[in-house]
Amino acid sequence: MHLSKSQYIRGRQCLKSLWLYKNRPELRTVSDDAQASLFNTGISIGELARDLFSSGVEITFNPDDFNGMIEKTKELMDNDTKVIYEATFREDGIFAMADILVRNGEAWDMYEVKGSTSARDDKGIVKNHYLQDASIQWYALAKCIRLNKAYIVHIDNSYTRNGALEIEKLFAIDDITVEVKEELENIEEELANMEQVLSEDLPDIDIGKHCDNPYSCDFSSHCWKHIPKENSVFDISYAMGKQWTLYEQGITHIDDIPDDFTFGANATLQLKHHESQEIHIDKEEIEKFLDTIEYPINFFDFETFQNAIPRFDQQRPYAQMPFQYSLHILHEDGTLEHKEFLGDENSDPREPLIRQMLQDINNSL
Ligand code: SF4
Incomplete structure (x- = not known):
């Protein structure tokens, strides 16, 4: 059996999804632009996180030469390299690439970079998909090298940029070694189960809450066909x-x-x-609300963007940054005015937007 880390995680979410991925990939729904954009964000965060461990050597991704990537990784390890980005391994049929590997005496520390703001849920428990991700990575790597610690590197959204980007403050590092070691006990069994499923016909697994948890499954359009549109x-x-x-x-x-x-x-x-088939309109509630409105009435519509990596001073990761608004002002005599603001993409739009907004709205009162 040959599995990449992402295929293992797919199999942990749903064995049918893994089977379909391996045998009927044409049934997948191709990812949309939003997912592609998330993926791109992940890449730039991953690259930036490397600055936490400078002077590393990157294994260049080459889909036509995985063996070359694995050889290069071994070569760097033999050459006393201290930090390796995208170190690549294939052991026991598992293909894994570690975001960052850092030599720690005779052993190595493994760092997985995530674009989210925490490795844990609200109860402080390591998110299951992160745990599976790090554990399968550890499982494959530990067959070739001695591992010391497993960490998740994630965005710290309490950081506020002030001047140059401070990488140490932008990222937080969470030690999940204990949890990974516990999870390792399940991996052999899970892999054996996946191998069994892949050697048989399509497993009989019905749709369920697992179709969206932790990821929206890309075989939904196939499996959910029997649900009315x-x-x-x-x-x-x-x-x-x-x-x-x-x-x-x-x-x-x-x-x-x-x-x-x-x-x-x-x-x-x-x-x-x-x-x-009657439309429900709560006229009483609507009237109550309309009674509170006085002329001139301001209809304010605005847009925001988010950056994982703050671009401007006083900006936090993933803060909602307003950059555009459209304001229609309806006066008592029926006159309708329109005002608008559009930020300059190369500078922080917040202050000019607020100044103009206060002026536009106050002038209409
Ligand atoms: S849609 Fe649901 S049942 Fe079908 S493969 Fe995906 S997770 Fe499994």
């Missing part, structure tokens, strides 16, 4: 997981939901109006 139980807002109870009972269309099946207030309202 419109008015399915998965179109109910605020269903709070009850759509899966219905699905398990073989109910996929809203019209087939039994009368005695109960939902919360929002979902019940949606279903009631789906049945009557």
Whole structure:
């Protein structure tokens, strides 16, 4: 069996996804621009994080010569290289590339770089997909070299840029060695399971919450074909997981939901109006709100961008940065004015935007 790290993680999410990936890749839905842009962000963060461990040597990615990448890695290790970026290994059929490997005495420390702002969930537990990622990496690497520690390098969003970028403050480093060692106990079994599944016919695995957790599966358009395109139980807002109870009972269309099946207030309202096909307008609430509005009425629409790596002073990673607005001002006599702001992409748009916004809105009052 030959598996890359990402295929192993795919298999941990769903064995059917791994099987389809290996045997029916044409059924995948090709990633869209948004995913490509996320991927690109990841690359630039990964490259920047290398500055935490300077003077490293990079193994250049070459999809036509993985063996050359593996050989080059061995050569650098034999030559007493202290830091290697994208060190490449293939052991026991597992192909893995470590973002950053740092020599630590006779052993090596492994650093995986992530663009997120934490390696852990709200309860302080290492995120499962990060753990699987680091663990399979450790599993493959430990067959060739002695490993000391496993770390996740992630963005520290408490950092505020002030002058030159301070790499040590931009990134936080989380030691997950203990968790990785615990997870290693499961890997042999998981790999054996994957090998078994891949040697057989398509596994009979139904859709479920795992289709979106931790990643949106790219085989959804294939596996979810039996779900109605419109008015399915998965179109109910605020269903709070009850759509899966219905699905398990073989109910996929809203019209087939039994009368005695109960939902919360929002979902019940949606279903009631789906049945009557009447549009729901809460005129009383709308009137209450409209009564609070006085002329001139400002209709303010704005756009923001986010940078993982702050570009300007007083900017934090992933801060929402307003750069454009459109303001329509309706006066009591019916006159409609329009004002707008568009930042200059090479400078911080926040202060000029706020100054002009205050002027535009105040002048209309
Ligand atoms: S869509 Fe769901 S069931 Fe199908 S392969 Fe993906 S995760 Fe598995």
